[in-house]
Structure formats: C-alpha cells, structure tokens
Amino acid sequence: MAPPTGKRVKGVQIYRPFVYGTTAKPFDEKTNPKPPGVPDDHTHSWTVFVKGIDDVDITYWLRRVQFKLHESIPNHVRMIEGEKNKPFLLHETGWGEFEITIKLYYVPESSEKPQTLYHHLRLHPYGRTDEEKENMRLNGGQVLSWAYEEQLFNEPYEPFYEILTSGAMPPASSTPTTTKSGSKGGGGKSGKDKDQIKMIRSEGGVLERSAMIPLTNRPGQPFSRETEQVEIKKLREALVKVEELMDKTKEEVAGKERRLKELKADAGK
C-alpha cells in the first residue's frame, strides 16, 4: 500500500460495480474434451474471475487479484496482474467444490488496503427448485455461479479521485449519477458525449469508468436493471405469500383459543 498522497475528497463516495464468480463445465468428449495431461480423476474444467460489469475495464482501480484455491491443487495461491480491458481470471481443472479466497489489491494511488472476498466454486447444478437446476443444466452444461458486487471508495484521495472520475462520462439526466453523493461528477461534457451516452444506454450497455448498471440483459451479461426488477417482483410475491400464511396462522390460533374457552366453560359446568 502506497503512502497517501493529497487530501481526501470529503463527503464523496464513489462506487464501481463488478462481477466475480466461477463458471464450470463437465468434461465431455464432444463439447469439452479433456486436454492431455489432465489427471484421470478430474471431472470438470472451471474458471474463476473478477471483471467489470458488462466487461468494462476495471484495472484503473483494481491492480491485481490473488486467488487462493484448495490446497490439493498444485501452486494453489495465484496472483493475477491486471491487464487493461481483460478480466482477472484463472482456468483450472478438478473434481471437487471448495471455497476460493479472492483478495483484491487496489491501484497504489488509492492507498486502500487489500480486501478479501470468498466464493464457493460450484461444479454441479444448483438452485432452490428443480426448475432452476434444470435451467442451469440447459445452459450448455455450464454451471455459472456469479455474484454482482459494488466496490465503494469512501472519501478517496484526490489523485485517486481523478483516476476514478476521468473518463467517467456524466450520465444523462434521467440515469443514475456517477458518484453516489453526486457532488463532483466531472460535469460539463459536450452534447456529443451526451448523444453517445444516450445511444449506449438505449442499447442497455455501460460506459467506461462509469458506475452505471446496464438496462437490459444481453448474452453473457446477466446483471442489469432488468434482473433487479425480476428479483424485486419475486420478493414482493414472496412477501404476499408470507402475509397470507400469517393471516391463516392467526385465524387458526384464534379458532383454537375459541375452542379452549368453550372447553373451559364446559368443564366449569
């Protein structure tokens, strides 16, 4: 961690969305043949990654990522250096699921300490329902376990603030702001930039160094406002169900209390 340079930008919080997780595929002669030299007991190939939402570059704030794998894997601690416009990723083969420790190292200008995430490598289809598991199986046999996360930089140092915001174009007026506080958003961009923003937004994409979430899902990009709305709808429906169950339980309790009263009254006769 480099010593801090400059002052902190007070009252400003900047967040940057990112995605991390694993993608696994069983070995199969036709669709995923086992490369030579892979041990007999290995059943899957898999990838663990950290990347920008919609695959935008994140190496301007994330310098390197350490993946700590299961100790049974040779050379199980791997450091991946950031390469512009490329995800931090690592390919492996194996037979079992385990927890991967993912340590994020930020660019030196940030003066931020590294942070650790934990992720369970999934090799086998999973889900709350059989339907969810089946959907996963249909996805070309691939098992995706991806998580959306937001990295928050609270009151970043001035040089880092410049890095974070230079090239982060201002969002169009109807879209979320680049900084959560919105106090310094790199304003005053030309009409041409705004047209570009509108165009990219209408296609559901996000801009380089922006904190925008895509509007819609596209192939290979499962995180968007659309997904969020679907999740919110599911939660609302679940809440209605819980309320119905609670009402039913209350009615049952009231019925039992009435019955108890009757029995007591009878016993007292």
Ligand code: SLL
């Ligand atoms: C399990 N607790 O029993 C877990 C451990 C370990 C997985 C899983 C080895 C790969 C290699 C491998 O897949 N280990 O030898 O390179 O399920």
